[in-house]
Amino acid sequence: MAALQKKQSINCKVLVLGKSGVGKSYILLQYTAPPQEIVQMPKLTTVGVDYKYGTEKIEDTEVKMSIWDTAGQEKYRPIIQTYFKNSKAAILVFDLTDKQSLQDVRYWLREVKLQCGKDVAKILVGNKCDLPHEQPDQALIQEYCEEFQMEYIESSALQKINIQEIFVKLAKKIYQQHKASIPQNQLKQNSLPANEAQNQNSTSSNKQISLKNSKPKQKKENDGCC
Template sequence: MEDYKFLFKIVLIGNAGVGKTCLVRRFTQGLFPPGQGATIGVDFMIKTVDVDGDKVKLQIWDTAGQERFRSITQSYYRSAHALILVYDVTSRESFDCLPEWLKEIEQYANQQVITVLVGNKIDLTSQREVPPETGLQFAQANNMAFLEASAKEAENVETVFMDLARELTKNARKYLLRNTETVDPNITEITGETTNISYGGCCGSG
């Protein structure tokens, strides 16, 4: 049996060039890859973290933002426990596309999925086109948690993923507690395909 208590699938979505790959690489490898090329299709990385004494395995899927890959990436929504919707604070266009991404979430994702909005590249202060309050208002209007981050400076990157890990673990523990009479106690791997965890709390997507 593998050495972890829970396994969660987190999928990053958003326009091409907003820094999804850099966020994933910064969190999983502690690296900021300069000149990072566009993701082709879907890539994923794994990181195991500690949440209140439990080992939690995060399977983090980095999806391409280009339209031509959309049919591929949409298939990864349904089994996701959490979605990180990323825009670039220096690109108003990437922010204005957020409603389209929300439509995809509504169409393809599990109803219990947790969605977090992240405004990336806050290190580029002189190039900012989207104020923090604009991102916050959009997140609140759509019942999402919100953070601004910088993959380059490692600002809030750990917070984004660890807050999700804690929220997912909390909900998974509640699920197991509610279902102790019907769930095999030896089954501790929680996946979207085999369970129907009720995700709630501050990060709930409604």
């Protein structure tokens, strides 16, 4: 009987960053809380950090995310920096009704790069798209996305617009980066069906045994040999 393939999974720590009041906590609440629990959006102010869990299935792999919601107030920044360690992904949130919040994203992007390195999966989110607002600075958004290699999406935590999509896009980025980090020979082996992988291993093992047990050929005697 063919062996069953082991279920693939990736564990990833995700930071949600941005200015206070942009809607980080609301986004996380809408993503993780059961619909029946969200009757009316409560007034949320994060003090320090809070975290929740979410899972997205990308192809044959479960991307399991521990999502850390951070306070946006400047006085909490030294505390928040201690939570950057081991983070592999980040959601950068700004408020579409607050121009300054988009400017502030650059601070958080620099912190992510400084504290976590450049190989971090990221997505830029313009929240509160349901409210009246001017067109955001598209040139600055494009600059962020090109410099820090991330996608941009607009959302509304209040109306639950594109909330799931934020985390699906981020999970795909996490999956792609994880896949790219695996050596090609290992990736090829993992992609084989279980029975083929087992047969390949068995064949390889048999070859090693036959080489080990084979006797060296004896030199043929020849009367005319010098």
